[in-house]
Amino acid sequence: MKKQAYHMTMLYDFYGDLLTDRQKDFYDMYHNEDLSLAEIADEHNITRQGVRDVLMRAETSLEEIENKTGLIARYLSIYKGIDSLEVTIQQVETLNNTDLHNSKLRQLCNELNQIILSIRRD
Numbered sequence: 517m518k519k520q521a522y523h524m525t526m527l528y529d530f531y532g533d534l535l536t537d538r539q540k541d542f543y544d545m546y547h548n549e550d551l552s553l554a555e556i557a558d559e560h561n562i563t564r565q566g567v568r569d570v571l572m573r574a575e576t577s578l579e580e581i582e583n584k585t586g587l588i589a590r591y592l593s594i595y596k597g598i599d600s601l602e603v604t605i606q607q608v609e610t611l612n613n614t615d616l617h618n619s620k621l622r623q624l625c626n627e628l629n630q631i632i633l634s635i636r637r638d
Contacts, residue, residue, distance in 0.1 A: 521547070526588050527578035534581060539574035546571055598632055605629060 524547055532540055545551045545559075546567075553564040553571075560567070582588050605625050612621045 524575070524578075527575075527582060530588055530591075531578050531581045535574050535577060539570055539577070542567060542570045543574050598635060601628070602632060605632075 528543060528547065532543070535543065542556055542560075545556050546553070551559075553567045556567045557564045605628050608621065609625050612618055612625070
């Protein structure tokens with residue numbers, strides 16, 4: 517998926533419910549159903565420019581909300597940290613399995629892995 521398409525999907529997933537019904541409908545048709553402006557215009561009996569205007573207002577609204585809240589940026593940062601944590605846990609497990617053989621350390625690594633799994637499920 518292109519970076520811009522991914523970004524737009526994330527914006528919609530996080531903030532789409534804050535759009536008007538019309539904006540949500542057009543946004544979904546354009547970004548998720550991959551319909552053209554002309555196809556959306558035909559379906560809604562308006563001009564392509566009218567569709568474009570609705571889409572631009574929706575995208576601008578979503579960008580402004582993200583700029584104010586920063587939720588997506590924080591979400592991505594947290595998951596990047598979790599990825600790093602998983603790598604570190606694997607290194608500790610490897611060290612423990614080859615050199616330390618500490619059952620308490622093994623238990624703590626398992627608990628951390630369970631916490632990570634729980635976070636990823638949510």
